Amino acid sequence: MKRRDFLKAAVGGATTLCTVGVAEARPNLEPTENAVGMLYDSTLCIGCKACVSKCKEVNDMPPTMEGDNTTWDSAHDLSGETLNVIKIYKDGTARVKDSVVDGFAFEKRSCMHCVDPGCVSACPCTAMRRDSLTGIVTHHADACIGCRNCMVACPYNVPQFEYNKLFGQIHKCQMCNQAGVERISKGGMTGCAEVCPTGATLFGTRKDLLAEAKRRMTLQAGEVYSYPRGNLSDPFHPHEKAVPHYRNHIWGEKEAGGTNVMHISSVPFDRLGMPPLEERSAASIAESVQHTIYNYMALPAIALAGLTFAVRRNTEDDDHEGGES
Amino acid sequence: MSGHKALNSRIITPPFLFLALILLIGGYFGVQRFMEGMGAVSNLNGGFSWGIWVVYDVVVGTAFACGGYALAFTVYVFNKGKYHPLVRPAVLASLLGYAMGGFGAFFDMGRFWQFYEIFLPWNWNFNSVMLEVGLCVAAYILILIIEFAPAFLERIGQKKLLKVLNKVLFLFIALGVLLPTMHQSSLGSLLIAMGHKVHPLWQTLHFQPLLAILTALTMGFSIVIFEASFSTVGFRRSSETDLLAGLGKVIVGLIAVFLAARLVILALQGKLGLIFTGDFASLMFLLELALFIIPLVILLSPQRRNRGGTLLIAAVCMLFAGSLYRFNAFLFTYDPGPGFSYFPSVPEIMITLGIIALELMVYLAVVKRLPVLHREEHA
Ligand code: SF4
Numbered sequence: 001m002k003r004r005d006f007l008k009a010a011v012g013g014a015t016t017l018c019t020v021g022v023a024e025a026r027p028n029l030e031p032t033e034n035a036v037g038m039l040y041d042s043t044l045c046i047g048c049k050a051c052v053s054k055c056k057e058v059n060d061m062p063p064t065m066e067g068d069n070t071t072w073d074s075a076h077d078l079s080g081e082t083l084n085v086i087k088i089y090k091d092g093t094a095r096v097k098d099s100v101v102d103g104f105a106f107e108k109r110s111c112m113h114c115v116d117p118g119c120v121s122a123c124p125c126t127a128m129r130r131d132s133l134t135g136i137v138t139h140h141a142d143a144c145i146g147c148r149n150c151m152v153a154c155p156y157n158v159p160q161f162e163y164n165k166l167f168g169q170i171h172k173c174q175m176c177n178q179a180g181v182e183r184i185s186k187g188g189m190t191g192c193a194e195v196c197p198t199g200a201t202l203f204g205t206r207k208d209l210l211a212e213a214k215r216r217m218t219l220q221a222g223e224v225y226s227y228p229r230g231n232l233s234d235p236f237h238p239h240e241k242a243v244p245h246y247r248n249h250i251w252g253e254k255e256a257g258g259t260n261v262m263h264i265s266s267v268p269f270d271r272l273g274m275p276p277l278e279e280r281s282a283a284s285i286a287e288s289v290q291h292t293i294y295n296y297m298a299l300p301a302i303a304l305a306g307l308t309f310a311v312r313r314n315t316e317d318d319d320h321e322g323g324e325s
Numbered sequence: 326m327s328g329h330k331a332l333n334s335r336i337i338t339p340p341f342l343f344l345a346l347i348l349l350i351g352g353y354f355g356v357q358r359f360m361e362g363m364g365a366v367s368n369l370n371g372g373f374s375w376g377i378w379v380v381y382d383v384v385v386g387t388a389f390a391c392g393g394y395a396l397a398f399t400v401y402v403f404n405k406g407k408y409h410p411l412v413r414p415a416v417l418a419s420l421l422g423y424a425m426g427g428f429g430a431f432f433d434m435g436r437f438w439q440f441y442e443i444f445l446p447w448n449w450n451f452n453s454v455m456l457e458v459g460l461c462v463a464a465y466i467l468i469l470i471i472e473f474a475p476a477f478l479e480r481i482g483q484k485k486l487l488k489v490l491n492k493v494l495f496l497f498i499a500l501g502v503l504l505p506t507m508h509q510s511s512l513g514s515l516l517i518a519m520g521h522k523v524h525p526l527w528q529t530l531h532f533q534p535l536l537a538i539l540t541a542l543t544m545g546f547s548i549v550i551f552e553a554s555f556s557t558v559g560f561r562r563s564s565e566t567d568l569l570a571g572l573g574k575v576i577v578g579l580i581a582v583f584l585a586a587r588l589v590i591l592a593l594q595g596k597l598g599l600i601f602t603g604d605f606a607s608l609m610f611l612l613e614l615a616l617f618i619i620p621l622v623i624l625l626s627p628q629r630r631n632r633g634g635t636l637l638i639a640a641v642c643m644l645f646a647g648s649l650y651r652f653n654a655f656l657f658t659y660d661p662g663p664g665f666s667y668f669p670s671v672p673e674i675m676i677t678l679g680i681i682a683l684e685l686m687v688y689l690a691v692v693k694r695l696p697v698l699h700r701e702e703h704a
Pocket residue numbers: 110111112113114117118119120137153154155156157158159172
């Protein structure tokens with residue numbers, strides 16, 4: 001009788017290990033109190049790529065040359081040497097800016113500095129970290145084994161590995177605040193926001209930027225608005241421009257728990273190549289499952305106790321029966 | 326007296342030489358990978374950062390290596406001692422499979438010279454499924470070495486050590502059941518964090534661990550049948566079909582549970598419609614389903630179960646089904662977004678084939694020199 005109970009415990013423990021009832025689902029992480037971020041307004045972007053080249057300068061990265069071109073940086077996607085890139089949406093004759101039909105629009109791709117970052121959650125070695133004050137997500141190559149789980153777990157394919165180098169590393173935008181740069185810690189702003197001529201890339205706290213984005217949604221199309229450039233909290237020489245038809249959608253307010261870098265646009269975001277994301281972050285689901293199974297290692301410990309008992313009994317049976325081993 | 330005995334036949338045979346040739350080619354590209362970097366030999370890119378080195382060598386390969394695990398469950402937890410003769414060759418195959426998985430992972434490790442960083446406790450991120458997989462697989466390889474040690478100790482005549490080991494072996498056997506349960510289910514959990522990139526038909530979120538462990542077990546039992554059938558033919562040994570038929574019965578149960586779980590989960594998540602959309606993913610899903618159903622049908626009948634040939638067909642189908650499930654989820658229908666595609670390069674494939682060849686060569690050599698296969702009653 002006793003033995004049956006133990007057997008049941010063993011099998012029960014082992015089965016619970018893999019059937020998950022998610023007892024304590026962890027909700028999405030919340031934005032940190034003083035999170036900093038950026039607001040990218042696609043309608044203001046003119047595709048000048050000043051931000052791309054400033055980014056390379058700040059982060060000491062070489063220009064990307066493609067084919068015969070040796071005249072300008074032709075990076076067309078994020079890579080080990082490009083942390084920030086401007087992409088383009090085109091339809092039909094591509095004549096009208098910010099029009100879905102026969103139009104074109106720009107989209108900036110760089111790390112979104114997720115509020116609940118998949119890369120941080122997935123990294124086994126804590127080589128990806130979210131700063132508890134600024135919310136900035138940084139990479140620390142000294143602890144990284146190059147498993148590239150951060151790449152698969154990032155909904156935006158942001159972390160990039162240098163496949164072409166034998167001793168390569170992961171690169172991603174760290175909001176110009178990594179060791180040796182620290183522009184934000186020193187009270188500055190990101191390189192891309194600083195050089196953006198139109199205010200399409202704007203630096204500030206997440207709160208202020210979200211408020212600004214919401215304000216823009218309420219503006220009447222056609223009225224002239226004074227768009228700040230560079231830093232939201234310290235607007236110098238604004239850029240005056242007629243308000244476009246904004247989509248009523250602030251990308252990054254809610255997507256997968258939200259991001260500190262938010263985008264607004266007049267073209268739907270799926271056309272701009274943004275991924276189909278729900279509000280619940282994949283990281284929060286993965287961690288809930290993981291912690292339900294491995295909570296204080298209690299389940300594995302119980303399973304091991306039961307298994308040890310069962311195995312011991314059953315190997316002893318072998319001996320008594322004069323069996324081998 | 327051990328119940329096992331070495332085959333003691335020649336090691337260098339034509340098949341062995343053929344495997345050596347594949348190993349040589351794989352080795353050539355392997356050297357290149359460690360001279361020039363991963364980009365020089367693989368088609369991995371910013372969207373597909375995991376290719377066949379992770380998906381075949383680790384995700385599918387370790388499931389192929391679940392024979393020892395499946396049998397340990399049967400023999401030591403459910404006390405079915407009659408399957409004992411199958412244990413030792415299965416443990417050897419598991420050891421080799423897992424060791425090669427680890428080896429393959431090393432090729433794939435972008436910063437291989439820092440691999441030890443994952444073993445430093447102050448680096449551990451307890452939220453990471455990858456941490457669990459990495460540590461657990463490493464621990465299980467050690468356990469398998471210990472579980473296989475008796476064969477080696479018998480061979481070199483270390484009676485004393487063998488006795489001591491046999492006294493505590495139960496502990497390691499218990500760990501040998503626990504660890505694969507943990508990391509095989511975690512291999513499924515890896516998919517959760519991949520979110521929208523995993524096709525909805527395979528993105529079952531909370532149910533990933535369950536489906537992963539069920540495929541690991543079915544593949545584990547199938548590989549035992551597969552290996553035993555092959556050593557019957559290859560080494561001209563008497564057939565073990567009686568024993569294997571019993572395992573066939575277990576597999577029927579497992580497949581039934583897997584298929585039921587799979588369909589119920591999809592129904593609960595409202596995704597059944599996706600099965601019939603006729604796109605690539607839905608066709609792959611149907612193929613997978615067929616590969617699971619064929620062995621189910623074969624093994625349901627006791628007559629077919631007891632015929633070596635049909636049993637082998639069922640096992641092979643099962644192995645394909647389980648592999649396809651994992652390949653589909655991790656690679657075939659994986660979609661990181663526009664602008665990325667992946668097909669393994671020739672060097673990438675050759676390195677993986679080289680690793681498999683090495684595994685088979687070591688297996689052949691070991692069963693010929695160490696007491697692994699069960700002593701035949703009427704030999
Ligand atoms: S965008 Fe990707 S790399 Fe950046 S924080 Fe989010 S998950 Fe991490």
